[in-house]
Amino acid sequence: MILLRHARSTANGSGVLAGRSLGVGLDERGQAQAAALVGRLKDIPVAAVVSSPLQRCEETLAPLLADRALEAVAEPDVSEVDYGAWTGKALKDLFNEPLWAVVQQHPSAAVFPEGEGLAHVQARAVAAVRAHDARITAEHGPGAVWVLCSHGDVIKAVLADALGVHLDGFQRIVVDPCSISVVQYTQTRPFVLRVNDNGGDLAGVVPAAPPQEEPSSDATVGGATGS
Numbered sequence: 001m002i003l004l005r006h007a008r009s010t011a012n013g014s015g016v017l018a019g020r021s022l023g024v025g026l027d028e029r030g031q032a033q034a035a036a037l038v039g040r041l042k043d044i045p046v047a048a049v050v051s052s053p054l055q056r057c058e059e060t061l062a063p064l065l066a067d068r069a070l071e072a073v074a075e076p077d078v079s080e081v082d083y084g085a086w087t088g089k090a091l092k093d094l095f096n097e098p099l100w101a102v103v104q105q106h107p108s109a110a111v112f113p114e115g116e117g118l119a120h121v122q123a124r125a126v127a128a129v130r131a132h133d134a135r136i137t138a139e140h141g142p143g144a145v146w147v148l149c150s151h152g153d154v155i156k157a158v159l160a161d162a163l164g165v166h167l168d169g170f171q172r173i174v175v176d177p178c179s180i181s182v183v184q185y186t187q188t189r190p191f192v193l194r195v196n197d198n199g200g201d202l203a204g205v206v207p208a209a210p211p212q213e214e215p216s217s218d219a220t221v222g223g224a225t226g227s
Contacts, residue, residue, distance in 0.1 A: 001133055002147045003155050006056040007033035007178040019087035020080050026059045033178035034060045038067045043203045047144040048136045052079045057149045077128035080151040084115020108167040122157035122167055129158055133185050142214045145206055155181060162190040187214060
């Protein structure tokens with residue numbers, strides 16, 4: 001699974017917590033990042049694409065979908081956090097809110113006023129990701145690579161789960177706009193192959209030959225060989 005954060009949005013550049021606000025698209029830099037994805041993924045055989053239904057994700061995927069003649073499956077459970085009453089507020093105005101410290105230090109206990117809790121965000125997103133991974137594996141085989149386009153906090157929560165890190169540690173993970181992280185699910189554990197990749201060669205995440213069976217859940221003793 002290639003976890004793709006949407007490209008830079010107009011809200012990212014303005015210091016506003018966009019949340020699920022409508023009409024938030026990509027800025028000029030974000031549009032360039034989205035266009036560059038076609039080249040970054042040119043050697044990756046993408047079997048399927050799943051996306052948050054928000055505009056900034058749709059715009060991020062548009063060049064890639066057009067190039068591959070694919071359609072994205074909209075998945076509400078990987079949509080942005082419902083920040084409730086915090087939605088649309090400037091980040092500088094939220095720093096002094098008592099909840100800010102909870103979000104930073106104890107996010108598993110954070111519930112946004114009139115919104116949702118971060119623990120719920122992780123639960124819904126991880127369940128959706130695993131369901132789509134199982135579906136795509138059944139349809140396209142165990143070597144299938146697929147793309148999920150979502151949002152910063154959602155991707156960080158999914159990565160924390162894959163890393164076996166408690167949600168209270170997810171603020172240690174950095175996920176930039178239009179960055180790529182890669183997770184491989186197996187029967188007993190996920191393997192995290194990339195985190196916050198902003199331009200590296202991704203060819204190594206795809207097996208040289210299509211595997212005929214599910215990938216092993218065993219880690220390589222001594223470390224991976226890079227083959």
